[in-house]
Amino acid sequence: MRTTLILGLMLFLARTSWADGGAIQFQGDTGPFHVTVFTLPPILSVGSVDVTVLIQDRTKLNPLLDARVTLDLSELATSGPKNEAWSPPACALNTPLSLAGIPARLNHGENRLLYGAVVQVRSSGTWKLKINIQRDSEIESVSTLLKVDPPAPPPLAYWHLFLLPPLGVLGFIMNRTARRRDRV
Amino acid sequence: MEDPANAVFSSWAIPIGATVAILLAFIVYLRGWIALQFRVPFRFPVWRLLSFAAGLGTIFLAIASPLDAFGGLLLQVHMIQHLLLMMVAPPLILAGAPYLPILSGLPRVFAREVVGPFLIWTPLKRIGHFLFNPLVCWTAFTTSNVLWHVPAFYELALNSPAWHQVEHLCFLLTGLLFWWHIVLPWPGRAAWPRWAMIPYLVLADVQNTGLAAFLTFYDRVLYPTYEHAPRLWGSNPLDDQVLAGTIMWVPGSIIFLVPAAIIAIQYLSHTSKFRFEENVSAQPARTPEAGTAILLRKLGLGPHPPGRLFDLFRVPILGRFLRSKASRRGMQLVMLLLAIAVSLDGFLGPQVSPMNLAGVLPWTHWRGFTVIALLFAGNLFCMVCPFMLVRDFGRHWLPAKWTWPRSLRNKWLPALLLALYFWAYEAFSLWNSPWLTAWIILSYFLAALVIDGFFQGGNFCKYVCPIGQFHFVQSLLSPFEVKVRTPDVCRTCKTFDCIRGRSEQRGCELKLFQPRKKGNMDCTFCMDCVDACPHDNVGLIAVTPGKELWTGAQRSSIGPFASRFDLAVLVFILVFGALANAAGMIAPVAALLDRARFLFGLQRPVIVALFVAVGIFLIPGFIVCTAGFLSRRMGRLQVPLKPFISDFAMTMVPLGFAMWLAHFVFHLFTGSHLPIPVIKRIALDLHLTFLGAPNWGIASWAVPQLLDFEILFLDVGLLVSLYAGWRVAQRYNKSKTRCLLIFTPWSLVYILFFLVAIWIIFQPMDMRGTMMS
Numbered sequence: 001m002r003t004t005l006i007l008g009l010m011l012f013l014a015r016t017s018w019a020d021g022g023a024i025q026f027q028g029d030t031g032p033f034h035v036t037v038f039t040l041p042p043i044l045s046v047g048s049v050d051v052t053v054l055i056q057d058r059t060k061l062n063p064l065l066d067a068r069v070t071l072d073l074s075e076l077a078t079s080g081p082k083n084e085a086w087s088p089p090a091c092a093l094n095t096p097l098s099l100a101g102i103p104a105r106l107n108h109g110e111n112r113l114l115y116g117a118v119v120q121v122r123s124s125g126t127w128k129l130k131i132n133i134q135r136d137s138e139i140e141s142v143s144t145l146l147k148v149d150p151p152a153p154p155p156l157a158y159w160h161l162f163l164l165p166p167l168g169v170l171g172f173i174m175n176r177t178a179r180r181r182d183r184v
Numbered sequence: 185m186e187d188p189a190n191a192v193f194s195s196w197a198i199p200i201g202a203t204v205a206i207l208l209a210f211i212v213y214l215r216g217w218i219a220l221q222f223r224v225p226f227r228f229p230v231w232r233l234l235s236f237a238a239g240l241g242t243i244f245l246a247i248a249s250p251l252d253a254f255g256g257l258l259l260q261v262h263m264i265q266h267l268l269l270m271m272v273a274p275p276l277i278l279a280g281a282p283y284l285p286i287l288s289g290l291p292r293v294f295a296r297e298v299v300g301p302f303l304i305w306t307p308l309k310r311i312g313h314f315l316f317n318p319l320v321c322w323t324a325f326t327t328s329n330v331l332w333h334v335p336a337f338y339e340l341a342l343n344s345p346a347w348h349q350v351e352h353l354c355f356l357l358t359g360l361l362f363w364w365h366i367v368l369p370w371p372g373r374a375a376w377p378r379w380a381m382i383p384y385l386v387l388a389d390v391q392n393t394g395l396a397a398f399l400t401f402y403d404r405v406l407y408p409t410y411e412h413a414p415r416l417w418g419s420n421p422l423d424d425q426v427l428a429g430t431i432m433w434v435p436g437s438i439i440f441l442v443p444a445a446i447i448a449i450q451y452l453s454h455t456s457k458f459r460f461e462e463n464v465s466a467q468p469a470r471t472p473e474a475g476t477a478i479l480l481r482k483l484g485l486g487p488h489p490p491g492r493l494f495d496l497f498r499v500p501i502l503g504r505f506l507r508s509k510a511s512r513r514g515m516q517l518v519m520l521l522l523a524i525a526v527s528l529d530g531f532l533g534p535q536v537s538p539m540n541l542a543g544v545l546p547w548t549h550w551r552g553f554t555v556i557a558l559l560f561a562g563n564l565f566c567m568v569c570p571f572m573l574v575r576d577f578g579r580h581w582l583p584a585k586w587t588w589p590r591s592l593r594n595k596w597l598p599a600l601l602l603a604l605y606f607w608a609y610e611a612f613s614l615w616n617s618p619w620l621t622a623w624i625i626l627s628y629f630l631a632a633l634v635i636d637g638f639f640q641g642g643n644f645c646k647y648v649c650p651i652g653q654f655h656f657v658q659s660l661l662s663p664f665e666v667k668v669r670t671p672d673v674c675r676t677c678k679t680f681d682c683i684r685g686r687s688e689q690r691g692c693e694l695k696l697f698q699p700r701k702k703g704n705m706d707c708t709f710c711m712d713c714v715d716a717c718p719h720d721n722v723g724l725i726a727v728t729p730g731k732e733l734w735t736g737a738q739r740s741s742i743g744p745f746a747s748r749f750d751l752a753v754l755v756f757i758l759v760f761g762a763l764a765n766a767a768g769m770i771a772p773v774a775a776l777l778d779r780a781r782f783l784f785g786l787q788r789p790v791i792v793a794l795f796v797a798v799g800i801f802l803i804p805g806f807i808v809c810t811a812g813f814l815s816r817r818m819g820r821l822q823v824p825l826k827p828f829i830s831d832f833a834m835t836m837v838p839l840g841f842a843m844w845l846a847h848f849v850f851h852l853f854t855g856s857h858l859p860i861p862v863i864k865r866i867a868l869d870l871h872l873t874f875l876g877a878p879n880w881g882i883a884s885w886a887v888p889q890l891l892d893f894e895i896l897f898l899d900v901g902l903l904v905s906l907y908a909g910w911r912v913a914q915r916y917n918k919s920k921t922r923c924l925l926i927f928t929p930w931s932l933v934y935i936l937f938f939l940v941a942i943w944i945i946f947q948p949m950d951m952r953g954t955m956m957s
Contacts, residue, residue, distance in 0.1 A: 023343065024412055024413070027412070027414065034414070036414040040345070041345075042343050042344070048888065054414050056414065056416075060417070060418060061414075061415050061416065061417060061418045062188065062417060063188045063191070063416065063417075065188060065191055087888065088888050088890065088891035089850075089891070089945070089946075089947070089948060089949040089951075106191070109197065110195055110196070110197030110252065110253040111195050111253040111254065111257075112191040112192070112194050112195045112253075113188065113191050113192065113195070113416075154946050155942070155946065158891070158892070158895060161892055161895040161896060161899065162895070162899070164896070164899040164900070164903070165899050165902050165903055165906075165938075168899075168903040168906075169903075169906065172907070172910075174302070174305075175297075175298060175301050175302065177305075178301035178302055178304070178305035178308070179301045
């Protein structure tokens with residue numbers, strides 16, 4: 001029983017790591033390349049988005065690991081209201097100033113066949129994601145549109161971390177109840 | 185060009201939380217297994233340890249290896265991952281018979297006080313009985329297997345990382361339930377006759393085979409994700425599905441049928457597991473000093489003698505290092521040299537905080553490392569405090585014979601100095617002024633020199649130093665305490681050298697008499713008492729962190745906390761100062777101060793003085809007095825308000841510490857790498873070019889997860905404060921209802937503090953100490 005609980009806790013604590021694929025946003029051919037673009041989280045909202053790209057040769061579908069990949073993110077003009085991004089205060093330091101030419105690297109995440117980078121989507125709406133691929137003398141690019149939802153209110157995004165105090169209090173109450181029963 | 189095969193096999197990712205949990209589980213099991221080697225070694229042979237380790241290793245393999253990285257692209261890989269979680273890891277873990285090793289491996293207090301009551305609680309026992317019914321276990325396992333392979337649920341898991349983890353957890357837990365009846369880990373008893381496990385396994389295989397056959401022979405791709413997934417090396421999604429079905433079918437069936445066959449053979453050959461177990465339990469107790477136990481003893485892993493506490497001084501190398509006077513002096517010298525370097529750079533270097541040692545080391549790194557040391561060890565900073573050398577110098581060359589005035593033998597002066605510091609920090613942006621920082625360090629040295637040079641004893645540390653007070657209060661939550669090893673030795677001691685000292689070794693200058701010392705309050709970890717004790721009876725002992733917050737005991741040189749209103753005020757200043765200090769750097773408070781400044785035409789020092797007065801004294805004072813008044817009234821207590829509030833003041837220390845920890849760790853991480861360019865700049869200033877030019881845009885450890893840790897610190901702080909408050913309330917009235925009434929107003933104060941702290945850490949902040957500031 002205890003082992004069950006402990007092992008349960010183990011997996012509960014496991015965090016999501018970036019760049020393990022996610023939802024496919026684009027798949028198609030360009031020049032000699034077959035390109036697949038993934039994003040995580042699958043349903044995009046304002047804030048950090050993990051973009052990963054699989055580049056394969058068009059004929060044999062072998063993964064290509066010697067390309068140079070950069071991402072350009074630009075917002076499409078919309079008339080509706082926009083929701084600005086909220087990010088944890090510490091992120092202010094590492095937020096890139098420019099959303100153009102963001103390098104996507106192979107050692108970015110778990111899957112080493114994918115080129116990846118984390119991009120900061122600043123507001124809700126439709127964004128254009130352009131992937132530039134350079135391999136030897138061949139330079140190609142593909143573009144796709146991303147629909148980005150408004151962000152969740154900050155405390156809601158962290159709701160799971162606020163569970164600890166109520167769970168601790170509940171555990172304490174149960175512990176006391178168990179002791180009292182035991183004494184009776 | 186990188187080889188794709190290499191890339192595939194190097195696609196590992198270490199999930200930090202799960203890895204820590206797996207390691208913790210293994211450490212706890214190992215600790216318990218070692219202890220059991222000296223009690224029931226024949227029950228826990230080495231293969232049980234190896235099996236448990238292999239089970240945990242299998243989980244790690246499933247969630248951290250390329251299996252996880254490619255599970256979303258290839259169904260066959262995902263199927264292997266699931267098989268490991270359902271059919272390989274659970275039996276291996278259960279074969280380790282983990283119940284007793286884990287229970288024995290947990291800290292004794294935790295096992296007895298936290299886990300123990302649950303193990304004998306009837307409602308939980310009933311739930312356990314229900315869950316461990318073989319029929320329920322079988323149904324849970326097969327249902328989980330079928331349900332998660334329904335396309336809607338499988339797709340849900342593939343498209344949501346959170347649901348994916350729920351799916352894996354489900355597989356693992358139901359796997360543990362299912363395999364429990366097959367492995368029957370000791371001391372479990374069989375609920376059904378052993379022969380019944382044969383149909384139990386065979387029927388599970390039938391279900392598994394049915395599902396596998398469906399996957400194998402279905403002529404369309406079942407899961408849309410795999411249909412659209414990129415085809416690596418030209419793989420076909422339908423072939424992938426067939427292969428996944430085959431993996432589920434063949435290895436899956438083998439895993440079910442092999443144990444069924446073994447049980448059948450055992451049953452038929454009359455050497456059932458139960459007979460074996462009976463024989464084992466009927467064996468006379470073997471000598472515990474055999475086999476593995478002897479080896480463990482030789483490795484220094486023998487059982488602890490009863491009542492012996494964990495003493496950091498007994499740890500090889502580290503213990504000797506901490507005990508050695510020379511090493512402490514060496515560390516104090518290093519800190520002194522650092523303080524001199526910081527002061528010199530503060531006076532002579534560029535007056536831009538993140539480019540100056542005086543702007544980086546004291547405000548970002550020293551504060552951050554100090555709170556981390558307090559959390560994991562104790563008041564280590566006071567141990568290596570550079571002012572120690574200056575104080576000793578003063579004692580040697582100055583008279584050092586006056587007596588510290590009686591009116592100052594309390595915490596009022598340091599409380600006032602702390603309040604002044606909080607005001608000055610914000611009013612004059614101390615963190616942003618290397619010049620002022622250097623002056624503060626210099627003034628500190630001068631004060632230490634004069635006070636301990638003219639007065640007897642350690643008055644500077646005990647009655648003046650605000651930094652020392654910060655460490656004293658926070659170290660009440662530290663896991664180690666300078667403490668008597670065996671109280672009986674002190675009862676027969678006639679020398680009292682620990683406090684009086686000897687000709688060649690002084691005793692405790694802060695007048696803490698070891699046999700009556702409780703907690704770390706006023707203890708500088710100077711180790712004078714350790715060196716002075718003629719019986720070598722003082723150690724650095726592991727204690728329950730925070731226990732001193734709720735015991736109303738008499739303390740040497742301090743008295744009961746309830747009798748020390750001065751100490752209570754100091755604690756409140758530190759606790760609410762944590763909020764005010766952090767609030768000073770958030771945008772809404774900065775805007776409010778600016779608006780007030782322009783509205784009333786006041787200078788910044790005046791506005792900040794008002795802010796400190798309201799934020800640290802008026803509002804907290806009103807809240808605390810109201811809580812004390814209500815608590816006393818609701819509990820119908822006939823105690824004076826001042827000692828009552830003083831008693832509860834200590835219960836707020838965990839929340840205050842959590843806020844300081846969140847605040848200082850934030851600065852430490854956001855400014856983590858800044859000393860590198862600063863050192864390069866100093867080298868260039870000294871015409872040393874070998875380090876190269878400084879890169880002021882250097883990266884930092886400012887990761888998004890920093891906020892998660894800040895919230896977790898505050899969560900834990902709230903829980904410990906609530907527990908401490910409850911324990912103090914219990915001292916006033918044992919009756920549950922009355923105790924609850926006493927506790928309620930204070931619990932509301934803790935929750936209010938927690939909510940304000942959470943609000944603060946979510947606000948946009950001035951990145952003090954960094955180039956962005």
